[in-house]
Amino acid sequence: MxxxxxxxxxxxxxxxxxxxxxxxxxxxxxxxxxxxxxxxxxATYEDYCGMTDLTYAPAEVRDAIEDAAAESGFRPGVIAAQLETESHWRTGVSSHAGAQGLAQFTPETWEIWGRGGDIVDPHDSIEAQGRYLAYLKDRLQPYAENEQELMQVTLAGYNAGPGAVEEFKGVPPYGETQNYVKKISELSTTKYKTTCDPDPRFSYEELSYPIRPDN
Known part of the structure; x- marks a missing residue:
């Protein structure tokens, strides 16, 4: 075979x-x-569709907001939402506690985080905001179990002081602070969310400067 x-x-x-x-x-x-x-x-769509969270933020401080976001580790929309909540984009506003500028620093806190800048200068204020948020985020991380909670306790520390967050081991039970955190969270997911299709309900913001009398 x-x-x-x-x-x-x-x-x-x-x-x-x-x-x-x-x-x-x-x-x-x-x-x-x-x-x-x-x-x-x-990738092309995300790169070129115009995706941003700063559509409604004042154009002249968008770069400063981006830098503060990189410094703090929070996205630009959170930085913008906090600024709107703090000062409504008014550079010359002062609080009952003596806080000043866009990011509302007291003179005492500005001595630490302002690094010689002008407290009412919008760019200096936003730069200090980024530095202070980075510090708070690192200090208060033990009181958060995830990124959302970390954002909340950091914002609470900015409003009420980090000692209050440490005392209550989270967002303190102060009505002002809880409303502050809630408002920023809502703004950052609506008006200042990351999107290619900004919500037309909202309007474009502009910086407001104090009126100075003529010399």
Whole structure:
């Protein structure tokens, strides 16, 4: 009896798989290109659709807000929401406690975080805001179990002082502080959310400067 010859592919499964892939190389290549194309389109859309959380923030301080966000570790929309809550974008506003400027620093706190800047200068104020938030975030991290809670206790520390957060091991039960944290959280997820389609309910903000009498 004659022996039937066995092809190399039948003797070696690896060769058989390789031969199959070569035979269908066009299908495989098309799949790879298609997957790459979809990923590329998604990246392109995010890069060029205009996605931002600062659509409604005053244009002249957007760069400063971006820098403060990088310094603090919170996204720009949170920084903008806090500024609106603190001062409503009024550079010359003062609180009953003597806090001043966009980010509302008391003179005592400004001595530490202002680094020689002008407390009513919007850019100096936002820079100090970023530095102070970074400090609070690091100090109060033990009182948060996730990123959302960390944002809340940090904002509470900004409003009521870090000692109050440490005393109550979380957002203190002060009505002003709880409303403060709630308002910033809501603004950061509505007016200052990250999106390509800003909500038309909101209006564009502008900085308000104090009226100075002519010399």
């Amino acid at each position: 004659s022996k039937e010859k066995t092809s190399p592919q039948r003797r070696n499964p690896a060769l058989r798989v390789g031969a199959g892939l070569l035979a269908h190389w066009q299908v495989v290549a098309s799949g790879v290109l298609l997957a790459g194309g979809v990923t590329g389109l998604a």
